[in-house]
Amino acid sequence: MREETAVGIGAPPAISLKHVSKTFGGVHALDDVSFEIAQGEVHCLAGENGCGKSTLIKIITGVYQPDAGLVAEYFGESVASMTPNDARRRGIAVIWQDLALFPEMTVAENIAFETLVGGRPRLFSFGKIRAIAQKALASLEVEIDLEERLGRLPIAQRQIVAIARALVSDARLIFMDEPTASLTQSETNALLAVVRRLSARGVSVVFVSHRLAEVLDIATRVTVLRDGKLVGVYPTEGMTQSRLTELMTGTRFDTAVAARDTANNAPVLEVRGLTRRGEFSDIGFVLREGEVLGLTGLIGAGRTELGHTLFGMTRPDAGTIALDGRVLHLKSNRDAVEAGIAYVSEDRLALGLVQPQSIADNLVLPVLGKISNRAGLISRAARDDLVRHWLTELAIKIGHPSDPVATLSGGNQQRVVLAKWLATEPKVLILDSPTVGVDVGARAGIFRIVRKLAESGLAILMISDEVPEVYFNADRILHMAAGRIVGEYDPRKFELPDLEAAVYG
Amino acid sequence: MTRAISWLRKSYGDDVLGLLAFLCVVIVGFSLATPRFLTFANFDSMAFQLPVLGLLTLAMLAPIISGGLNLAIIYTANMSGLTLAWILNINGGVEAGPAAFALGVVAALAVGTFAGLVMGLIVAYVGAHPILVSLAMMIFLRGLGEFLTRGGDISGFPEYLRPIGHGVFLGIPVPMLLFLAVALIWHVLLRRARHGFAVYMIGSNIAATTYSGVHSRRTLTLIYTLSGFICALAGILMLTRFNSVRVGHGEALLLVTVLACFLGGVDPFGGFGRVVPVVIALFILQVLSSGLNLLGANQHLSTAVWGLFLIAVMVIRYLVANQRIFGKGKGT
Numbered sequence: 001m002r003e004e005t006a007v008g009i010g011a012p013p014a015i016s017l018k019h020v021s022k023t024f025g026g027v028h029a030l031d032d033v034s035f036e037i038a039q040g041e042v043h044c045l046a047g048e049n050g051c052g053k054s055t056l057i058k059i060i061t062g063v064y065q066p067d068a069g070l071v072a073e074y075f076g077e078s079v080a081s082m083t084p085n086d087a088r089r090r091g092i093a094v095i096w097q098d099l100a101l102f103p104e105m106t107v108a109e110n111i112a113f114e115t116l117v118g119g120r121p122r123l124f125s126f127g128k129i130r131a132i133a134q135k136a137l138a139s140l141e142v143e144i145d146l147e148e149r150l151g152r153l154p155i156a157q158r159q160i161v162a163i164a165r166a167l168v169s170d171a172r173l174i175f176m177d178e179p180t181a182s183l184t185q186s187e188t189n190a191l192l193a194v195v196r197r198l199s200a201r202g203v204s205v206v207f208v209s210h211r212l213a214e215v216l217d218i219a220t221r222v223t224v225l226r227d228g229k230l231v232g233v234y235p236t237e238g239m240t241q242s243r244l245t246e247l248m249t250g251t252r253f254d255t256a257v258a259a260r261d262t263a264n265n266a267p268v269l270e271v272r273g274l275t276r277r278g279e280f281s282d283i284g285f286v287l288r289e290g291e292v293l294g295l296t297g298l299i300g301a302g303r304t305e306l307g308h309t310l311f312g313m314t315r316p317d318a319g320t321i322a323l324d325g326r327v328l329h330l331k332s333n334r335d336a337v338e339a340g341i342a343y344v345s346e347d348r349l350a351l352g353l354v355q356p357q358s359i360a361d362n363l364v365l366p367v368l369g370k371i372s373n374r375a376g377l378i379s380r381a382a383r384d385d386l387v388r389h390w391l392t393e394l395a396i397k398i399g400h401p402s403d404p405v406a407t408l409s410g411g412n413q414q415r416v417v418l419a420k421w422l423a424t425e426p427k428v429l430i431l432d433s434p435t436v437g438v439d440v441g442a443r444a445g446i447f448r449i450v451r452k453l454a455e456s457g458l459a460i461l462m463i464s465d466e467v468p469e470v471y472f473n474a475d476r477i478l479h480m481a482a483g484r485i486v487g488e489y490d491p492r493k494f495e496l497p498d499l500e501a502a503v504y505g
Numbered sequence: 506m507t508r509a510i511s512w513l514r515k516s517y518g519d520d521v522l523g524l525l526a527f528l529c530v531v532i533v534g535f536s537l538a539t540p541r542f543l544t545f546a547n548f549d550s551m552a553f554q555l556p557v558l559g560l561l562t563l564a565m566l567a568p569i570i571s572g573g574l575n576l577a578i579i580y581t582a583n584m585s586g587l588t589l590a591w592i593l594n595i596n597g598g599v600e601a602g603p604a605a606f607a608l609g610v611v612a613a614l615a616v617g618t619f620a621g622l623v624m625g626l627i628v629a630y631v632g633a634h635p636i637l638v639s640l641a642m643m644i645f646l647r648g649l650g651e652f653l654t655r656g657g658d659i660s661g662f663p664e665y666l667r668p669i670g671h672g673v674f675l676g677i678p679v680p681m682l683l684f685l686a687v688a689l690i691w692h693v694l695l696r697r698a699r700h701g702f703a704v705y706m707i708g709s710n711i712a713a714t715t716y717s718g719v720h721s722r723r724t725l726t727l728i729y730t731l732s733g734f735i736c737a738l739a740g741i742l743m744l745t746r747f748n749s750v751r752v753g754h755g756e757a758l759l760l761v762t763v764l765a766c767f768l769g770g771v772d773p774f775g776g777f778g779r780v781v782p783v784v785i786a787l788f789i790l791q792v793l794s795s796g797l798n799l800l801g802a803n804q805h806l807s808t809a810v811w812g813l814f815l816i817a818v819m820v821i822r823y824l825v826a827n828q829r830i831f832g833k834g835k836g837t
Contacts, residue, residue: 337718354713354714354776365706365717368703369699376699376700377697420717
């Protein structure tokens, strides 16, 4: 199978690996997987966490050695073993999700880093660094202030810096691990444009991404792995998101609209004329019992800011928030929690969970009052009961409740976040981007929980910038742009593409 | 015995067992080295020496767990002692009555608590780094104290204060009882109470803790306030132990308290640490120092041994942690 690329038909593949296996302590991380990328191709490596994606990348870059030795061709040259240095010399670069850049150094220093270190100690000139960086950025057709400290740039631009750094060391094949995980839609589009330019210059790019829409948009072919085995290599032409999800997880998922008619349910949360200068203005909506209300819009539309105000983290300048007909005056988020409002933050790593602490302690953090006696002493028995109850309720698969929460997968972490808020017995649950960094299979699990909660009467406000997510899971959708609600949609009466067009513009 | 060990292991982990084992090793070692170690007189003197350092270490412990530090502990203690001395002095010095002493203790505790409260408020509400805030407080208190005392000693206190610093109750030195009582309360507060629970979470991630509906700022303020209160207790104890007050007294203990915390397995980045192992670490330090002293070693040498000891513990912890990781890797 040959794809049409900038390099053209007949050029040897950038990389070709045959029948690679790798075991760790008896567990097959990779089981007889073959992998090929054409020069200049944009390829996608898809699969759930633990399917072997990282292992495959680490074998290609020489970090791991396959069990039975390497049988591979790198740019047409047979290779029998590989080391990280050798891989780098052959033009293979990996941009891991954490980017591995230096936040305290300038953009120019970050880009030219590899020419600064390595080799014999020598003096370097700032002029030369600037020139190298300038050239790399110009080739990507982007402009970033070379003197800015990297740590001050938004993540999207740091991503570009990481790509530029790879180009400086003459990369011909770049692996990008979840490059768009924390980017907004417009930033993602800009990144995809850069990837297309790389491809046009003959640089191959392998995308590892959870976001299937963009995978299908950018890649020409997709390699799907599941449990360390190769499921297959498919052209993206004609591939759908639901088919790809099936291939990755091995199970079928409903992507039917789940919306129900909730117009006659009793109102729970009523928001009127809510305004906070510089963030959002004149927000009004009613959230009903048992309803999943989707709130979508681009990042910067004021969705998260609205969520913060509803949760009592910030004070509105005007307008009212009423719960069960009673107007709330929230002075802190503790007031909101006590009134019955819970908020699942979009930033699970930094705000949702206290990562180094235990699963049990994270779970009881918002409900310390419930498990302590009048003297303020926590009852261990009450704590263990509560933890056991919620771990069972949400089917959280863990080793032990005393393990640090950081050891859990994204999906299980998100379940712990849900559990800790459900333990407060809220009337209103605000979910801010509930599936960020969660596997496709695990996402379906999260949405099943959301659906079950709604059916038990909980009122849910679901904030997300992924339109399909709200389209398939909400009963009603509000569209927010520039701090205002600009439209309301019923998923049963609108097609997804129309809604996407309205939101993404 | 095995039951006791498995209970300790379950409740406190291998670290406490390791520290206890080490304590035994040093005690046995010194007992073999000198016949004067395993004597009542020696243990008695250790039990009188430890509590001042012990109280100051407890005052350092909670701020470290909360992700901060309290560099002002010594001068907060000095300032509290100074307050008590001043009130005793204007009420007749050696002649001062119990009422004056009671008033002085209340005032001393108030001064220490207030110093802690101010630091807590600034750390929690201004968001300044605890190192800077407590450093500023330390320098302020030192300057103020030296100004008020002109660098001299204040002494001459009533005779009835002696039992507090030198007395024995039920066979245990009074200062030791005071220290153990505070350690127990501190242990319960940190491990069982809501505020204590929040201190650990704040130490790991204050933003996420606040998002969970915890009044993090209130808790942080409380922790520094209580730290100040314990400093005041230490200050009062120092006054009765040494029968004099001088600003700068115990200055060398500041970093020793930090050392004791780290020996006791407290995470320097906050979020983890317990009272029990820290108390054991304090006993180890005291035994090392007293034992070396009995062997006729110079006081400075025992300081050097403390430093070496901390380095050794860090290396051992690293090796144990890594061995555990490798062990797990093989298993799965």
